[in-house]
Amino acid sequence: MTLNWTPEVVVAFFVAIIGFVLTITTYIKPKTKKITSLNYIRLAILVFSIFIFIDGLSILYINEFLSIISGFILVPFTLSLVIGVTYIIKENFYSLGFVLVIGLSVLFIYLGFQPNAVTIKVQGGYIRLPWMGLFGNIGMTLSAIGGVFIFYWGIKTLKNAPFLIKKEAYMFFLGIFVASVVSMVFYVLYLFDPFYIVASNLALLVGLLIITLSVMIEPKLLYILPFTVYRIMVKDREGYPLFDHDWSKSEISENIFTGFINAVQLMSEEIMNIGGLLDIQLKDGILILHESKNITVGLITSKSSKLLRSSVANFTRDFEIKFEKILMEGNKDMKKYESAQELIEKHFSNFPSRIITHKRKPLLLTELLLKLPLSLDRDLKTIFKDEKEYNFIKSEIFRTPESTAAGFISLYKELKKELDGIENEHQES
Amino acid sequence: MSNLNLALSLTLNHPSVQSVIEIAKEVINNNNVLDTELLYNLAKRRLKFPRKGLLSIIQLLINKKVLVEGSKYTRDEVLNNRYRFNLYNFLTSYLGVHFSSIRKQIITDKSGTLGSSGQLIWHLEMLIRFNYIKKIKIKNYTVFLPYEIDDEIGLLHFVLRDEIYLKIIQLLISNVKLKKSEIHKLVNEKRETIYYRINNLIEFNIIELSGDDNSLVLNSSKKNDIILIITTFSQNNSQITKLNFNNK
Numbered sequence: 317m318t319l320n321w322t323p324e325v326v327v328a329f330f331v332a333i334i335g336f337v338l339t340i341t342t343y344i345k346p347k348t349k350k351i352t353s354l355n356y357i358r359l360a361i362l363v364f365s366i367f368i369f370i371d372g373l374s375i376l377y378i379n380e381f382l383s384i385i386s387g388f389i390l391v392p393f394t395l396s397l398v399i400g401v402t403y404i405i406k407e408n409f410y411s412l413g414f415v416l417v418i419g420l421s422v423l424f425i426y427l428g429f430q431p432n433a434v435t436i437k438v439q440g441g442y443i444r445l446p447w448m449g450l451f452g453n454i455g456m457t458l459s460a461i462g463g464v465f466i467f468y469w470g471i472k473t474l475k476n477a478p479f480l481i482k483k484e485a486y487m488f489f490l491g492i493f494v495a496s497v498v499s500m501v502f503y504v505l506y507l508f509d510p511f512y513i514v515a516s517n518l519a520l521l522v523g524l525l526i527i528t529l530s531v532m533i534e535p536k537l538l539y540i541l542p543f544t545v546y547r548i549m550v551k552d553r554e555g556y557p558l559f560d561h562d563w564s565k566s567e568i569s570e571n572i573f574t575g576f577i578n579a580v581q582l583m584s585e586e587i588m589n590i591g592g593l594l595d596i597q598l599k600d601g602i603l604i605l606h607e608s609k610n611i612t613v614g615l616i617t618s619k620s621s622k623l624l625r626s627s628v629a630n631f632t633r634d635f636e637i638k639f640e641k642i643l644m645e646g647n648k649d650m651k652k653y654e655s656a657q658e659l660i661e662k663h664f665s666n667f668p669s670r671i672i673t674h675k676r677k678p679l680l681l682t683e684l685l686l687k688l689p690l691s692l693d694r695d696l697k698t699i700f701k702d703e704k705e706y707n708f709i710k711s712e713i714f715r716t717p718e719s720t721a722a723g724f725i726s727l728y729k730e731l732k733k734e735l736d737g738i739e740n741e742h743q744e745s
Numbered sequence: 746m747s748n749l750n751l752a753l754s755l756t757l758n759h760p761s762v763q764s765v766i767e768i769a770k771e772v773i774n775n776n777n778v779l780d781t782e783l784l785y786n787l788a789k790r791r792l793k794f795p796r797k798g799l800l801s802i803i804q805l806l807i808n809k810k811v812l813v814e815g816s817k818y819t820r821d822e823v824l825n826n827r828y829r830f831n832l833y834n835f836l837t838s839y840l841g842v843h844f845s846s847i848r849k850q851i852i853t854d855k856s857g858t859l860g861s862s863g864q865l866i867w868h869l870e871m872l873i874r875f876n877y878i879k880k881i882k883i884k885n886y887t888v889f890l891p892y893e894i895d896d897e898i899g900l901l902h903f904v905l906r907d908e909i910y911l912k913i914i915q916l917l918i919s920n921v922k923l924k925k926s927e928i929h930k931l932v933n934e935k936r937e938t939i940y941y942r943i944n945n946l947i948e949f950n951i952i953e954l955s956g957d958d959n960s961l962v963l964n965s966s967k968k969n970d971i972i973l974i975i976t977t978f979s980q981n982n983s984q985i986t987k988l989n990f991n992n993k
Contacts, residue, residue, distance in 0.1 A: 479781070480800050480804065561808060562808050651757075654756040654757065655756060657755055657756070657805070669804050669808075675780065675781045675782040675785075676780050676781070676782055677780055677781065677814055678778050678779065678780050678814070678815060678817075679769070679779045679780055679781065679784070679807075679812045679813065679814060679815070680773065680779065680812070680813055680814075680815040681766070681769050681770060681773055681779075681811065681812060681813075682810055682811050682812070682813055687770075699861075699863040700861065700863050700864075701861075702861065705861060705863070705864055708864075709863070709864070709867055712867065712871070714773065715815065715817050715818045716817070716818055716871065716874065717817075717874065720870065720871070720874050723870050723873070723874060724866065724867055724870040727866055727869065727870050727873075727880075728863065728866045730887070731844050731862075731866055731887060734843075734844050734845050734848075734885070734886070734887060
């Protein structure tokens with residue numbers, strides 16, 4: 317049997333291989349694997365790879381049946397992609413796209429069983445098996461819906477990507493743009509000249525390659541949309557903070573956060589057993605609490621999920637094990653628990669940090685680390701006996717024009733006489 | 746640091762973290778505006794850390810609040826501090842109050858959260874520095890005025906806040922001309938106190954001697970301002986109320 321090796325077949329096989337690699341990458345690279353939305357996206361990539369592979373085979377063997385089968389595979393591809401993207405955005409399956417794909421798919425499958433759904437033709441000097449009539453049009457529409465959803469995912473991911481992974485997010489978006497928009501443009505041109513199907517598949521190949529590469533460099537790209545994880549805090553059973561870590565600024569105030577943890581600690585025996593998990597719905601997020609023998613762990617996130625709850629439980633368990641000795645001693649020095657950072661990496665590595673909001677955002681060093689000239693420091697320490705007050709003034713000095721501190725000392729000396737008068741008067745009264 | 750698998754071992758004491766802190770200190774001490782980009786670029790050039798590792802360090806420093814968002818104060822930002830905002834409002838509402846008086850309000854505040862004299866002076870200095878207020882010296886008193894208020898008006902407010910000065914001036918408004926001795930009799934205070942204040946008022950150019958009989962009259966150019974201020978005081982019942990620094 318003579319095989320019909322054409323450029324379209326070769327490109328289709330390459331695209332399929334890259335698709336399989338991307339599927340495996342999206343499974344292997346992220347440490348956390350069980351996220352519903354990503355499972356659908358992964359399924360979509362896998363199904364797409366199978367689709368393009370069978371499409372290539374159908375041309376290679378000039379087999380109409382395989383061509384129709386490849387068309388049918390377009391249905392699960394579009395469906396899983398639409399569900400995956402919708403689920404990422406709103407944790408729900410249903411969308412207008414979902415209904416549209418279901419409706420079109422029924423018609424598409426029916427048309428696939430009709431005669432002349434696929435014909436063998438010579439186009440551009442090569443034997444091809446184009447989908448014909450309404451079957452072809454609906455197949456094209458399904459592909460277009462898939463393209464639109466992928467592009468939407470790319471835009472949302474780029475828009476929401478935090479500063480730390482913005483560079484990779486641009487790369488990811490470029491891949492998505494090439495694989496969806498550029499590929500679709502060539503696909504439309506294919507209607508006028510069959511050569512463009514090769515260009516369309518090539519664009520897909522390049523796009524998928526870029527997407528694969530960016531996900532390999534930064535797997536967190538896949539976790540930008542499902543959740544925003546704000547903060548985790550560990551407290552001992554007496555309510556002293558031992559460790560805290562921020563991923564991003566939360567609207568939930570410190571008081572509410574610690575207040576809930578304290579309240580839950582007080583009532584823990586009534587509302588949750590040791591080892592139990594509790595979700596508290598707050599106005600601006602969800603507080604997931606986990607109580608163990610020596611500690612209470614609270615995580616604030618935009619959404620609750622099985623994945624996050626198990627991450628909190630595992631983090632708690634490992635924290636107890638890692639710091640067992642000092643926890644038993646009742647050590648409350650937060651510095652001793654700093655190395656819990658590695659547990660954050662272990663259990664929450666997929667969630668991107670949004671703590672650096674913008675690269676040009678002005679920063680200051682905490683006043684505790686800043687050093688003033690010796691004489692000024694001595695004068696300030698004489699004036700401000702209270703350490704909190706001293707640190708506050710110190711932090712202010714670093715935010716003021718250079719001569720402000722000297723001006724202050726001079727004003728202080730000038731007013732001291734008046735000051736002593738009042739203070740004596742006050743003491744006497 | 747050949748391979749920065751930092752995330753697993755980063756603490757503030759890590760030498761690499763300390764090197765980045767040193768660079769941040771240097772930028773701030775040189776009075777430059779520190780931001781993530783500048784810190785990243787400088788540290789990258791000097792320390793040759795890989796991008797991800799360096800970003801992890803900067804992220805850790807922000808996370809541990811070693812680096813905090815903020816910049817040098819601008820004039821608009823100075824009043825974001827609640828203490829300063831309330832202090833400025835107080836000085837605007839009670840023109841002519843002197844330092845002792847402001848301080849007295851704070852020391853007697855029952856909330857006990859208003860801090861020391863040093864803190865008050867710091868905030869006054871900040872308001873002066875950013876041209877919200879100015880200070881004028883009147884005899885032994887330091888008076889703080891909103892920047893745009895004329896010194897003369899400030900002086901009149903200061904004088905009229907004193908009960909004895911006020912009585913003397915009110916007498917001169919209703920009687921037009923009075924001798925020192927007559928004023929002393931009418932005010933019913935110690936002679937030295939009255940004479941001291943009269944001399945001050947002459948020195949402030951608020952009252953002046955008239956004719957050969959050494960009678961005292963109000964400076965006619967200031968009379969209208971004085972009457973206006975006294976009217977405002979009586980309308981507002983302008984006793985200095987306690988500073989309410991704890992309310993927004």
